[in-house]
Amino acid sequence: MIYITRKEHFNAAHKLFNPAWDEARNAEIFGKCANKNWHGHNYDLYVTVKGKINPDTGFVVNLKDLSEIIKRDVIELLDHKNLNVDVPNMPLMPSTENVAIFIWNILAPKIQSMGATLHGIKLYETANNYVEYFGEH
Amino acid sequence: MIYITRKEHFNAAHKLFNPAWDEARNAEIFGKCANKNWHGHNYDLYVTVKGKINPDTGFVVNLKDLSEIIKRDVIELLDHKNLNVDVPNMPLMPSTENVAIFIWNILAPKIQSMGATLHGIKLYETANNYVEYFGEH
Amino acid sequence: MIYITRKEHFNAAHKLFNPAWDEARNAEIFGKCANKNWHGHNYDLYVTVKGKINPDTGFVVNLKDLSEIIKRDVIELLDHKNLNVDVPNMPLMPSTENVAIFIWNILAPKIQSMGATLHGIKLYETANNYVEYFGEH
Amino acid sequence: MIYITRKEHFNAAHKLFNPAWDEARNAEIFGKCANKNWHGHNYDLYVTVKGKINPDTGFVVNLKDLSEIIKRDVIELLDHKNLNVDVPNMPLMPSTENVAIFIWNILAPKIQSMGATLHGIKLYETANNYVEYFGEH
Amino acid sequence: MIYITRKEHFNAAHKLFNPAWDEARNAEIFGKCANKNWHGHNYDLYVTVKGKINPDTGFVVNLKDLSEIIKRDVIELLDHKNLNVDVPNMPLMPSTENVAIFIWNILAPKIQSMGATLHGIKLYETANNYVEYFGEH
Amino acid sequence: MIYITRKEHFNAAHKLFNPAWDEARNAEIFGKCANKNWHGHNYDLYVTVKGKINPDTGFVVNLKDLSEIIKRDVIELLDHKNLNVDVPNMPLMPSTENVAIFIWNILAPKIQSMGATLHGIKLYETANNYVEYFGEH
Numbered sequence: 001m002i003y004i005t006r007k008e009h010f011n012a013a014h015k016l017f018n019p020a021w022d023e024a025r026n027a028e029i030f031g032k033c034a035n036k037n038w039h040g041h042n043y044d045l046y047v048t049v050k051g052k053i054n055p056d057t058g059f060v061v062n063l064k065d066l067s068e069i070i071k072r073d074v075i076e077l078l079d080h081k082n083l084n085v086d087v088p089n090m091p092l093m094p095s096t097e098n099v100a101i102f103i104w105n106i107l108a109p110k111i112q113s114m115g116a117t118l119h120g121i122k123l124y125e126t127a128n129n130y131v132e133y134f135g136e137h
Numbered sequence: 138m139i140y141i142t143r144k145e146h147f148n149a150a151h152k153l154f155n156p157a158w159d160e161a162r163n164a165e166i167f168g169k170c171a172n173k174n175w176h177g178h179n180y181d182l183y184v185t186v187k188g189k190i191n192p193d194t195g196f197v198v199n200l201k202d203l204s205e206i207i208k209r210d211v212i213e214l215l216d217h218k219n220l221n222v223d224v225p226n227m228p229l230m231p232s233t234e235n236v237a238i239f240i241w242n243i244l245a246p247k248i249q250s251m252g253a254t255l256h257g258i259k260l261y262e263t264a265n266n267y268v269e270y271f272g273e274h
Numbered sequence: 275m276i277y278i279t280r281k282e283h284f285n286a287a288h289k290l291f292n293p294a295w296d297e298a299r300n301a302e303i304f305g306k307c308a309n310k311n312w313h314g315h316n317y318d319l320y321v322t323v324k325g326k327i328n329p330d331t332g333f334v335v336n337l338k339d340l341s342e343i344i345k346r347d348v349i350e351l352l353d354h355k356n357l358n359v360d361v362p363n364m365p366l367m368p369s370t371e372n373v374a375i376f377i378w379n380i381l382a383p384k385i386q387s388m389g390a391t392l393h394g395i396k397l398y399e400t401a402n403n404y405v406e407y408f409g410e411h
Numbered sequence: 412m413i414y415i416t417r418k419e420h421f422n423a424a425h426k427l428f429n430p431a432w433d434e435a436r437n438a439e440i441f442g443k444c445a446n447k448n449w450h451g452h453n454y455d456l457y458v459t460v461k462g463k464i465n466p467d468t469g470f471v472v473n474l475k476d477l478s479e480i481i482k483r484d485v486i487e488l489l490d491h492k493n494l495n496v497d498v499p500n501m502p503l504m505p506s507t508e509n510v511a512i513f514i515w516n517i518l519a520p521k522i523q524s525m526g527a528t529l530h531g532i533k534l535y536e537t538a539n540n541y542v543e544y545f546g547e548h
Numbered sequence: 549m550i551y552i553t554r555k556e557h558f559n560a561a562h563k564l565f566n567p568a569w570d571e572a573r574n575a576e577i578f579g580k581c582a583n584k585n586w587h588g589h590n591y592d593l594y595v596t597v598k599g600k601i602n603p604d605t606g607f608v609v610n611l612k613d614l615s616e617i618i619k620r621d622v623i624e625l626l627d628h629k630n631l632n633v634d635v636p637n638m639p640l641m642p643s644t645e646n647v648a649i650f651i652w653n654i655l656a657p658k659i660q661s662m663g664a665t666l667h668g669i670k671l672y673e674t675a676n677n678y679v680e681y682f683g684e685h
Numbered sequence: 686m687i688y689i690t691r692k693e694h695f696n697a698a699h700k701l702f703n704p705a706w707d708e709a710r711n712a713e714i715f716g717k718c719a720n721k722n723w724h725g726h727n728y729d730l731y732v733t734v735k736g737k738i739n740p741d742t743g744f745v746v747n748l749k750d751l752s753e754i755i756k757r758d759v760i761e762l763l764d765h766k767n768l769n770v771d772v773p774n775m776p777l778m779p780s781t782e783n784v785a786i787f788i789w790n791i792l793a794p795k796i797q798s799m800g801a802t803l804h805g806i807k808l809y810e811t812a813n814n815y816v817e818y819f820g821e822h
Contacts, residue, residue: 001547002508007539011263013150013175013219018330029331031338032217038150039217040177042263048543056429057440058506063540064442080169080176082150095332097276126148126179128281129337132322136275138821139782144813155604166605168612185817193703194714195780200814201716232606234550265555266611269596273549285811287698287723292467303468305475306765312698313765314725316811354717354724356698369469371413400696400727402418403474406459410412422674424561424586443628449561450628451588453674491580491587493561537559537590566741577742579749643743645687676692677748680733684686 003119004060005048008070010079013040014094038082043099044124045074047107051116061116069110074103096123096131104133140256141197142185145207147216150177151231175219180236181261182211184244188253198253206247211240233262237270245272277393278334279322282344284353287314288368312356317373318398319348321381325390335390343384348377370397370405378407414530415471416459419481421490424451425505449493454510455535456485458518462527472527480521485514507534507542515544551667552608553596556618558627561588562642586630591647592672593622595655599664609664617658622651644673648681656683688804689745690733693755695764698725699779723767728784729809730759732792736801746801754795759788781810785818793820 016033017026026034033039047070051060081087083094091098100123111118124130153170154163163171170176184207188197218224220231228235237260248255261267290307291300300308307313321344325334355361357368365372374397385392398404427444428437437445444450458481462471492498494505502509511534522529535541564581565574574582581587595618599608629635631642639646648671659666672678701718702711711719718724732755736745766772768779776783785808796803809815 001545002511003543003545004508005541005543009263011176011178013177016332020330029336035217035219035223037219037222038175038177039148039219040150040175041148042179053506053508053512055504056431058427058502058504058509060508062440080172082172082174082176085174086172091332093329093332095327097278097327097334098332100276101327126146130279132277132279134275134277138819139785140817140819141782142815142817153606157604166610190780190782190786192778193705195701195776195778195783197782199714228606230603230606232601234552234601234608235606237550238601267553269551269553271549271551283811285724285726287725290469294467303473309765309767309771311767311770312723312725313696313767314698314723315696316727354720356720356722356724359722360720365469367466367469369464371415371464371471372469374413375464400694404416406414406416408412408414420674422587422589424588446628446630446634448630448633449586449588450559450630451561451586452559453590491583493583493585493587496585497583537557564743568741577747639743641740641743643738645689645738645745646743648687649738678690680688680690682686682688 001050002053002060003048003050004063004066005046006063006066006070008045008047008067008075010043010045010075011040012043012078012081012083013038014083015039016093016095018093038084041125043078045070045103046120046122047103047118048120048122049111049114049116050119061111061114065114066111069114070107073106073110077106096125096129097133099123100131100133104135108135138187139190139197140185140187141200141203142183143200143203143207145182145184145204145212147180147182147212148177149180149215149218149220150175151220152176153230153232155230175221178262180215182207182240183257183259184240184255185257185259186248186253187256198248198251202251203248206251207244210243210247214243233260233266233268234270236260237268241270241272275324276327276334277322277324278337278340279320280337280340280344282319282321282341282349284317284319284349285314286317286352286355286357287312288357289313290367290369292367312358315399317352319344319377320394320396321377321392322394322396323385323390324393335385335388339388340385343388344381347380347384351380370399370403371407373397374405374407378409382409412461413464413471414459414461415474415477416457417474417477417481419456419458419478419486421454421456421486422451423454423489423492423494424449425494426450427504427506429504449495452536454489456481456514457531457533458514458529459531459533460522460527461530472522472525476525477522480525481518484517484521488517507536507540508544510534511542511544515546519546549598550601550608551596551598552611552614553594554611554614554618556593556595556615556623558591558593558623559588560591560626560629560631561586562631563587564641564643566641586632589673591626593618593651594668594670595651595666596668596670597659597662597664598667609659609662613662614659617662618655621654621658625654644671644677644679645681647671648679652681652683686735687738687745688733688735689748689751690731691748691751691755693730693732693752693760695728695730695760696725697728697763697766697768698723699768700724701778701780703778723769726810728763730755730788731805731807732788732803733805733807734796734801735804746796746799750799751796754799755792758791758795762791781808781814781816782818784808785816789818789820
């Protein structure tokens with residue numbers, strides 16, 4: 001069992017604003033992240049896959065294929081988008097936590113069908129904050 | 138003459154869309170950057186100041202003071218904002234080039250009044266792109 | 275269950291010198307780290323917290339709060355300090371290992387009281403060395 | 412139980428080419444990595460060791476010793492080498508996966524004899540790809 | 549006048565070996581870089597262009613176009629290649645210095661035809677070494 | 686004319702405290718940097734040398750030689766030292782500015798004697814602050 005990670009990135013706008021709350025409550029909880037005209041980030045995405053090595057290739061998965069799947073099914077959907085507005089089925093609060101799980105849910109079955117297992121999603125929102133999700137409940 | 142640089146950062150939304158053009162022309166020139174619902178970036182800002190060393194301190198400028206001025210006069214204005222909408226006097230096209238010059242114009246007189254000279258602004262929009270401005274015409 | 279990490283940093287002086295040993299033995303084991311007049315480092319600290327997502331916020335913990343606690347209870351204590359001299363209750367040998375556990379012991383109860391669980395402390399002493407502690411005995 | 416990691420690096424040439432396949436099949440699977448005249452990488456190697464802290468030193472292992480072992484037994488063997496040609500006992504396919512396991516097999520017994528346990532090997536082939544191996548079967 | 553930089557990268561094999569010298573002299577001057585079976589690097593390439601801002605776009609040059617030219621005319625030629633063997637017109641010694649000038653000579657006329665000026669080439673061979681060339685004689 | 690840069694690093698303790706001032710004045714100007722028991726940093730040092738390329742080697746200077754000179758004449762002097770106490774001829778205030786000039790004064794004649802010219806010293810005190818010195822008066 002060995003683990004391989006591919007890094008991709010996307011740039012997106014979002015805001016954190018709970019419509020069930022008034023503006024004062026949103027400002028108190030989310031601070032500047034609640035700015036109604038949005039702000040944005042360069043997101044760095046690390047996708048970690050685990051499995052056995054194929055002796056013909058030396059690979060768990062072919063990184064060309066893994067990179068193509070991430071780009072086609074995740075980056076295309078999120079890059080240069082507004083996470084609150086442009087992305088079907090995104091949770092109401094596009095926090096880093098929720099975006100990481102959203103990406104997990106897209107990629108886990110795709111990687112299963114490559115003969116490997118999605119191990120983890122690591123998503124940097126800024127150089128100082130990141131979230132990791134391993135499919136645990 | 139010696140040069141000292143302070144790094145700060147801000148996160149903002151923007152889009153590149155020229156209202157004098159139709160959508161097709163905007164898409165052709167700006168690609169995904171023209172997304173009408175915005176996208177965003179983590180901007181890294183490097184402010185370089187030059188001057189003589191004060192023998193009492195060993196400093197060109199006190200970095201505490203330089204950092205405070207950048208935060209108060211630039212970061213406060215741009216961080217967690219929409220560069221097209223929320224920032225008075227921002228040029229119509231908030232390209233990295235125009236944002237760098239916008240920041241130069243704010244900081245140059247402030248740094249003059251600290252007894253030093255603004256040498257350059259270096260602004261990263263992503264890890265792969267940055268602009269430098271040295272006040273040249 | 276999801277994991278979120280916040281990075282903070284501090285700059286400190288220290289030395290590694292065991293007073294039960296003579297200078298030759300200290301030099302043999304600790305090399306240049308035993309310099310009696312101290313040396314120092316820029317420490318990068320990663321604090322990883324785990325928990326359930328609060329559906330109202332999309333957060334495991336509010337990073338503003340987490341950052342404030344780390345700054346108030348850890349950074350304030352260690353930043354621009356001499357780890358051997360200025361920090362009450364620091365172990366005799368302020369190795370990266372011992373500093374990481376020292377930080378864990380401060381933060382674990384604070385994060386418990388935020389309704390989440392401290393998962394790990396990752397402490398870089400230099401770009402080439404880091405320690406991780408997960409509260410294991 | 413605490414974990415300490417040392418980073419080292421080496422620069423090497425390699426290619427990915429399965430001699431059991433024809434050129435077209437190699438090109439299809441390995442793309443540019445199959446270039447018959449080789450290409451190369453700056454490899455970043457992270458070696459993570461776990462154990463108990465020695466109270467006399469504050470160390471799991473002395474990083475000076477760990478660094479020397481990695482340099483003598485791994486870096487000397489791989490640095491400025493052709494991984495396909497110059498390295499005895501390297502698997503036929505010097506993929507990042509296989510190189511990581513190759514390094515694990517060298518270091519695990521050496522670290523055992525230092526009184527600690529090798530926990531993991533993390534090997535970056537480029538800034539966008541890395542492999543982790545924890546000795547799992 | 550403003551400066552914009554685009555980062556690209558390529559991975560290549562090379563060796564430094566002067567055929568006018570014997571092996572001992574090559575080993576003395578080039579050390580491990582003279583290994584006859586090659587070694588390799590991840591090269592990071594920064595291309596800096598200067599010019600006036602086009603008020604319709606806010607751009608000196610369109611980074612999409614700049615990135616495409618670099619990829620088509622430089623990366624395609626060097627990526628996953630052996631710099632000594634696979635690259636027509638490469639100087640006999642593919643040192644970082646000579647590769648940087650080789651890239652400058654390709655890009656300078658292309659960027660001229662985009663209406664801007666090539667200002668500099670910065671080429672990292674490793675994280676610890678880089679060369680800069682500004683077209684000076 | 687081409688420029689080549691070598692990165693080295695050292696870890697040191699220092700404080701900024703002007704003995705001509707009282708404690709209150711020192712605290713006001715230097716803040717936490719005045720802590721009487723020292724603090725410290727991981728310094729990253731970039732040494733940039735310029736010259737003509739030697740056609741026999743493809744080099745401005747041999748980086749092996751440049752690295753050895755920097756290590757022998759600068760790193761040996763500053764690494765794991767207290768800049769205020771352990772370093773002969775260091776200015777009274779070991780600010781990043783003064784340390785950069787101190788290093789320039791050591792290296793400029795050595796590099797002259799290698800047949801090249803010292804172009805610049807870039808010294809990072811932290812990831813957010815650096816000084817550059819080009820020998821200008």
